[in-house]
Amino acid sequence: MHTKKRLSVVLLAICLSSGSASLIAADAKKGDPKMAEAQAMITAAEEARKKAASVDSEWRDTGKFIKKAQDALKAGKTDDAIRLAKVAEDQGNLAYEQGFSQKELKLPSYFKVKASAPSPVSAAMSMKAHKITPALTSVEVMHKGEMVSISRTADENAVIPKAYASTARECPPFCVQPMAIGPGVDTIGELEVLDYLERIAKGDPTVLVVDSRTSDWMVRGTVPGSVNIPWNRINIDLQGTFGSQAEVDSLDEILQNQFHARKTNGEWDFRNAKTLVLFCNGIWCPQSTANIRTLTKLGYPAYKLKWYRGGMQSWVSAGLTTVNN
């Protein structure tokens, strides 16, 4: 009995040390959990690779690692297959994050575009810009790599855009929002928004002004210096339920890549997360409030969430500058 044991140990040692996996392979039947694990890892790696490719971000070697993993699996080398598949899967996920996080083009600071000189007409108009407050005439911000000056129109014929002139709106969904939407979440106005925009323009990386509307609304005009994160990327419906894992993942990405929250061991760490100013269309728009509720439910600190209740309707009513991209 003991000799048999020793013999099998020696045999195993010889086989392993000679690099031959045939003894193991013989045991590695189709039902072997390691084979199944390796196959699952390879499938996951291919999913990750495709995700990266979907945002034009695939890395050079990911496909090669998947092929190597498949070859290893065929040869019965399940440990190798698992290891190689893991490398490929990591690459796919990292590459996807890389591509996804750059979906909105952010021009680097070393690319300094000078807007062309204003035409004489606009120069004349600019000489007539009305003040925002007795002490404030304009705020310079960067919007998509270009300098924009926010001021108040002096065009005597300017009126609120038609989209904001309508006074008949159905509720739901366009219900009048309360003044305060949650304990600790400040409701703010135009001047506070301009303050935050100025901080960002001066290089403060801890603040983000977020236009919560879908892009079809945003292109009609938005607050210069804001970033468009459509509300249905943070909430899927106004109740805040997610339809799929992909939607959870989308929120994950926004939280980590744009808001700078960190996830460790499945728990959110918001200590270094940005202060967010959220707005949407106006006092009848539920989109930004839904987002704020979702964020607070996830644990986003209330003091880091600011709600510009007036939104675009209030902004344009004051005659403040908007941009269309």
Added chain:
Amino acid sequence: MINYRVLKKLVAAALVGGFVITAQAGPEEDRQAFVDSYKWKFPNVPMEEYVNGVYAIDKVGRENWEAIEEFPPYEIFIDEGLTMWEKPFANGKSYKDCFPEGPGIAHKYPHWDKQQGMVMTLPLALNQCLEANGEKPLKYKKGPINNILSYIAFESRGQVTNLEIPQDDPRAMEAYEEGKKFYFTRRGQLNFSCATCHLQNTGMQVRTEILSPSVGHTTHWPVYRSKWGTVGTLHRRFSGCNNNIRAKALEAQGEQYRNLEYFLTSLSNGLELNGPGARK
């Protein structure tokens, strides 16, 4: 009667920069931003020199390059290209029927093709000509396409880059913006964007290579690269660059590379074509 007090107030307001409308910035402003950046680094390099790529700013490399240009390695490719241009297809027609203006047409590409709704590049146009005449299309990176491109490039020397984005089709500007976005997007496991090397760090050295400026990049293709031992296309170089930064190369003459070429060519507006080129 001028009211100086009011005038002073108006001037002060203008100086504060109270633009009511969004300041305008487009492709020409982009190009100027690139040029300003390079001029700040290389104040003594005249604009027309940028067509020589890295040799505009690399003195040592330039000497070697000028020696090579005495007996240009791309000459045989030009000769082969002439043969291709002249040779009739099986159906009796030839390239001349697709391009009645003759071979000096490189400066007309790339351009926005409204009908097909895409950026049209010269290699793509050549293949569309072949396919329309029942001929087999050419591969876009290696092989005979480089012969005919060399011939066309040589015949187009002296033409001036003049890429105009049509105002009557918003898709054209979108293609430009896509190309611009590609240029500034970090890719690959090594996490570089085109801008990292060719705008942010132009003139710096990577081992023994000096990083070339993007202005002037598109004027001298196709290129005989010593590393390739042959002439290759611009999109082949895009693939190579992507591979170098451990990004999976995209399709030659696919949408992304064509949009990138559209953006890059716009950056070289005003510069003379001087292909084919010779490089390390």
Added chain:
Amino acid sequence: MTKHKKSLASAAGTLALLTSALLVIPTLSAAEGTGNIDKGKAIAFGRTQGNCVTCHMMDDGESPGNLGPPLIAMKARYPDKAKLRAQIWDPTAANPESAMVPFGIYKVLTEQEIDYLVDYIWSL
């Protein structure tokens, strides 16, 4: 039959542990061994690994690039070794526009390779 299988399994298990223990480089103490520094230097100059000389003047590297600062007086520049490691691990944390490869976060190097590399670089 069952007995044979059991012993095989346990033997395989022991051997697997032994072999994997040999493959896994054991964690080292904080003290700098010259062994680490040599390993780190090989990683630094490895073309598919650190490849540092491409952008940095360093040590006896030939034809160095100049995109990054020369790697000298590292202890003075990084009195806190952990900060040097963080810079190599993800240079975009300190400078989002960094032209340096994110060796750790993008897994160009393994954590162990980075440990050796930091030992070497910090010694310059």
